[in-house]
Amino acid sequence: MGLRRYxxxxxxxxxPFGWLTVFYLGSLFILLLSAFWQVDSMTGEIVHDWTLDNFRVLFSDVTYRIVAQRTIGIAVLVTLTDIVLAWPLAWVIARKVGPRLKLLLLVLVALPLWSSMLARIYAWRLILGHDGVLNWFLHEAGLPGQSIAFTNVALWLVFSYLWLPFMVMPLIAALERIPASLLDAAGDMGATPSQVLRTVILPLAVPGMAAGSIFTFAVTLGDYVTPMLVGGAGSDFVGNVVYSNVGVSGNVPFAAAFSLLLLVVVAGYMLVARRFGAFDGT
Structure with a gap:
């Protein structure tokens, strides 16, 4: 019986594990290998000779360093912004409303995910454009217009909007797990609301924030469509460099080397998030 069950x-x-091994881990292994190859400058063919030239160019060229710093910096900023924005909404949904209103609010949080990402991005272009909704509102209010369209600021705003649901959901799950008796006990012992928030709620909500930050950080880091549609001339992400090297110049080995940088950064971030309980059932 035990053998049959096994x-x-x-x-x-x-x-499923065979599919994962062949199509995911296998492709990552090929990506790793191709990062150490090079392209023949005369024929444009990939030469399967081991070399570190791609990584030397990657770390010596100041342009690529700026692109990597911009990508990681905006990803961190978007993550922090979504944490701040998610907290009030997650707290109300998790602790302050009844079941029916809670369900309605959860549907409203998830509703943007049911529409096309491109539609949401173009909606923001209409909002932030020179003749967009934001400038119209500022004009009606007697305030000077803005010129943040096609800038890194616009990129930050759009990314923060796009990935906010991915931060809200894990944070709600973490806040729901906090026993009400624990909060009552802290209040009975004389803790002020700010002390309860700082010493009880925040530490117990850290795993939810860490889990949500993995989504917001990783998806921002790997995106290349949003910088193309919302960013300006100085808003290229690593993904845009990878896309241009694969689709335009055909330099797949260099694109693979730059892609490995993203994998290393995401892997390191996930290890840090794990230390904060991101994978502890949130």
Missing amino acids: AGNLALLVP
Whole structure:
């Protein structure tokens, strides 16, 4: 009986793990290999000779360093912004409303995810454009117009909007897990609301923030469509460099080397997030 159960479990696990190994881990392995190859300048063919030239160019060229710093910096800024924006909404949904209103608010949080990402990005272009909704509102209010369209500021705003639901959901789950009795006990012991927030709620909500930050940080880091549509001349992300090297110049090895940088950064971030309990059931 035990052998049959083991064989049944193995039969269930082999297809998904086989798919993961062949198509995901296999492709990552090929990506790793191709990062050490190079392109023949005369023929444009990929030469399968081991070299570190791609990484030397990557770390010596100031342009690529600026692109990497911009990508990581905006990803961090978007993550911090979404944490700040998510807290009030997550707290109200998790602790302050009844079941019906809670369901309605959850649907409203998830509603943008049901529409096309391109539609949401173009909606922001209409808002932030020179003749857009924001400038119209500022003009009606007697305030000077803005010129943040196609800048890194616009990129930060759009990214923060796009990925906010990915921060709200894990934070709600973390706040729901805090026992009400624990908060009552802290109040009975004389703790002020700010002390309860600082010493009880925040530490217990850290795993939810860490879990949400993985989504906001990683998806911002790897995006290249939003910088193309919303950013300006100085808003290229790593993904845009990878896209141009693959689709325009055909330099797949260099694109693979730059892609590995993103993988290393995301892997390091996930290790840090794990230390804060991001994978502890949130």
